[in-house]
Amino acid sequence: MSALFTSWSGVGLVVLRTSIVYLLILVGLRLAGKREMGQMTPFDLVVLLLLSNAVQNAMVGADSSLVGGLVAAAVLLLLNAGVSRLAAKNKTLGGLVKGHSRLLVNRGILVEKNLEDEHITLDELMQALREHGVGTLEDVRLAVLEIDGTISVLQNDDVTGDTHRPHRRFRFRRTN
DSSP, X not given: OHHHHOOGGGHHHHHHXXXXXXXXXXXXXXXXXXXXXXXXXXXXHHHXXXXXXXXXXXXXXXXXXXXXXXXXXXXXXXXXXXXXXXXHHOHHHHHHHHOOOEEEEETTEEOHHHHHHTTOOHHHHHHHHHHTTOOSGGGEEEEEXXXXXXXXEEXXXXXXXXXXXXXXXXXXXXXX
């Protein structure tokens, strides 16, 4: 029973190891792309579960005590909350951590470079369009890969009114 709560001496090492693993996994998942995390397949779920199991020992080392596990969990939660708050306040960090939305279809025309960059096949895109009740690319006004990995679709029928109005820019001048 006493072994369950021992290991206070290794708390600093668990904090350091957990922080390093968190940052590495965060970068790795970010590099994997939005689509990988947005709609997980069974394959993606298996990889995520195995990944969490693989890094467990890297975070706590030989420390299998309750304290070691609780410290690792607390560090993960605190790091996640801290990174989320910083990303919300800093646009540059927010872009690095969360990413940006990507235009996939514009007025019925594929934006092929963005599809390639996001590793989205035409079949996957067409599946997402069908899920939104769209049968052909020509019916799509905009299709956007959102930062959470979902695809938003705006159909031509959804856009009403005159869409060819000229854009007007206003410049405000400061007078003394």
